[in-house]
Amino acid sequence: MMVHKMKMGFLFFILTYMCLLTPVRQAPPRSPTISDLSIKNMDFAMNLYRKISTYHDKNVFFSPLSISTSFAALLMASGGVTHNELLTGLNLAQLERANQPELIPKLFELLHENITQNGSLKLDQGMALFMSRQFEVQKTFENQTKTFFHADIKTVDFANPTESVRFINEYIKQKTEGKVTEMISTLDPLTQLMVINTIFFQGAWQMPFDPDVTNRAPFYVNNYNVVQVPMMFKDDKFYMMEDVPLGAKVLKLPYQEGVSMLILLPNKGIDYTVIDDEISAQKFLSWVRGLTKTNLEVNMPKFKMEQSYSLHNLLQDMGMTSVFSNSANLTRLSKNGAIKVSEVLHKAVIEVDETGTTASSATTIGITPYSLPRTFRVNRPFFFFIYHEDTNCLLFMGRVIDPTKN
Numbered sequence: 088m089m090v091h092k093m094k095m096g097f098l099f100f101i102l103t104y105m106c107l108l109t110p111v112r113q114a115p116p117r118s119p120t121i122s123d124l125s126i127k128n129m130d131f132a133m134n135l136y137r138k139i140s141t142y143h144d145k146n147v148f149f150s151p152l153s154i155s156t157s158f159a160a161l162l163m164a165s166g167g168v169t170h171n172e173l174l175t176g177l178n179l180a181q182l183e184r185a186n187q188p189e190l191i192p193k194l195f196e197l198l199h200e201n202i203t204q205n206g207s208l209k210l211d212q213g214m215a216l217f218m219s220r221q222f223e224v225q226k227t228f229e230n231q232t233k234t235f236f237h238a239d240i241k242t243v244d245f246a247n248p249t250e251s252v253r254f255i256n257e258y259i260k261q262k263t264e265g266k267v268t269e270m271i272s273t274l275d276p277l278t279q280l281m282v283i284n285t286i287f288f289q290g291a292w293q294m295p296f297d298p299d300v301t302n303r304a305p306f307y308v309n310n311y312n313v314v315q316v317p318m319m320f321k322d323d324k325f326y327m328m329e330d331v332p333l334g335a336k337v338l339k340l341p342y343q344e345g346v347s348m349l350i351l352l353p354n355k356g357i358d359y360t361v362i363d364d365e366i367s368a369q370k371f372l373s374w375v376r377g378l379t380k381t382n383l384e385v386n387m388p389k390f391k392m393e394q395s396y397s398l399h400n401l402l403q404d405m406g407m408t409s410v411f412s413n414s415a416n417l418t419r420l421s422k423n424g425a426i427k428v429s430e431v432l433h434k435a436v437i438e439v440d441e442t443g444t445t446a447s448s449a450t451t452i453g454i455t456p457y458s459l460p461r462t463f464r465v466n467r468p469f470f471f472f473i474y475h476e477d478t479n480c481l482l483f484m485g486r487v488i489d490p491t492k493n
Contacts, residue, residue: 122479125478125480127179131179132481135405139401140486146492148484149433149485151481151484152481155179156214157282157284158177160282161420162177162179163228168409168414172406172407192231201477202478210482212287214237215241216238216240217241217281219243220243224421243281245276248276251278256268267436271432279428281430281431282430286482288473289443290443290473291443292341294321300319306467306489316388316491317388318386318388319440320384321384323385325383326338326381327378335351335353335357336351337378338385343443345476349473350387353467353468382461384461385463388465389441390437390490393493395434397430397431398432468486469486469487471487
């Protein structure tokens, strides 16, 4: 009996030792989803917003989806340092998988299909690369951009700036149904490559405001500046919540096609600049999860904005430098030698009124439900986010400091 126990103990020891020597197989990393892409793109949006806001204290409006889509196309053309900088700057490094170069472009394609799948959402997105005639596009890259982004690749005689400006502006005007005009006014004759991404959104409110009760009311830009604005009014059941630690309230205004506008309104006495550094994808998701339905009187200003940005300056500040320099590695785009991105311009237009929104562009701790407020009065600087509900994809974001300024 004793010998049997010793044999069993020795056998157990051998088995244990062999198990320790056997390499542990790690599960392969989970394949990223369009939800992962939406979250990464949202944090990219917040980082870009903070970069824009350091330049001025005025209104801000842009489309993070438009911008990141443009550079996702360039990812397929880039290599080396340029590729790594784009991945990091766009906040997409964690989504890349070895030996799957088409994974991220495919995610963008799936995201766009998911957003527009039922056909009811008015969201037209387009991309174009305007290249100098002296460059020959690699066939693989041309096919990929058409497959994943339905992109147009146009050759332009940049040596003739006047004709190039006319041609590019006409293209953008058609793609945005006339909403974005005069995208560019001048061009450097030495321009090699311009990347243009257009996005056009038109949404009608689920609960339209009655134009007959819109009245002029004060909007407090700051302690010293008060402007009169057309203030819309609606008394109904709305989803809202309060972020107590942040010192702000959140209101959801749904459109008819699975898209909503989220209003982030700092409490009275809270400077909007304090909130700038706190906005993140996780914060946004916690606001959406914390929304509860309540009877509410909403006062919301009508506003219209048109904003233009020279992104090649802003994005360099975010670490994407080589793609704009002579050291750019875009060999998969063209085999004609050195090529760099000369211009990345982004122009966004939005109009919010009683019927809905027309927008276009060319690129849970401490959270508590808000208890029965009677009024949500948007009469001071606020943030807004237009997002696709099923995917949480951020289509547009902005900051309104003065609704009277276009």
